[in-house]
Amino acid sequence: MGSENLAYALTQVVHNFGAAAVLGGAVFALWPLDRLEYGRVFAWLILVAWGAQMASGALFGVTSLYYYGETPDLSHIATAALAVKIAAAISGFVLVGIYLLRGRAWTQAGVRRTFQSLAALATLALTAAAFLRWFS
Numbered sequence: 001m002g003s004e005n006l007a008y009a010l011t012q013v014v015h016n017f018g019a020a021a022v023l024g025g026a027v028f029a030l031w032p033l034d035r036l037e038y039g040r041v042f043a044w045l046i047l048v049a050w051g052a053q054m055a056s057g058a059l060f061g062v063t064s065l066y067y068y069g070e071t072p073d074l075s076h077i078a079t080a081a082l083a084v085k086i087a088a089a090i091s092g093f094v095l096v097g098i099y100l101l102r103g104r105a106w107t108q109a110g111v112r113r114t115f116q117s118l119a120a121l122a123t124l125a126l127t128a129a130a131f132l133r134w135f136s
């Protein structure tokens with residue numbers, strides 16, 4: 001029981017800071033002042049954070065499998081919320097990765113749109129996260 005609680009708590013620590021970084025990193029690059037000259041620094045933070053979200057999210061499932069032999073029984077709404085989060089995480093990871101590979105050639109407006117999209121994906125994922133608590 002102790003080790004199970006510790007495993008969930010440590011995974012949640014990574015998941016919480018990852019959530020803070022994907023949203024905070026994108027918002028802070030844009031607001032209250034435009035800091036897009038440091039776009040690549042923010043982008044690396046956001047890339048690592050989306051990766052951490054996927055890894056820690058998967059670890060929640062692995063922990064359940066290890067201790068109970070099955071993943072949690074999710075309602076339809078919670079399953080949809082999880083699918084939205086996974087789609088947002090993959091999209092955010094790919095988008096910020098493309099920016100890191102190709103963004104040097106992009107216009108300022110294109111870079112701004114990229115960070116706005118990253119902030120929107122993080123907002124979507126955080127909103128969906130609340131619906132994981134939907135038990136039917």
Ligand code: HEM
Binds near residue numbers: 126
């Ligand atoms: C592959 C992607 C992801 C997977 C597989 C995943 C999986 C999970 C799981 C299984 C939980 C429930 C943990 C529990 O209470 O037992 C959870 C919670 C949470 N996730 Fe994710 N997640 C992913 C991405 C994200 C992203 C991108 C964000 C935010 C940007 C996020 C934010 C949260 C938050 C805030 C919670 C806590 C919700 C609460 O306790 O009410 N997750 N996630």
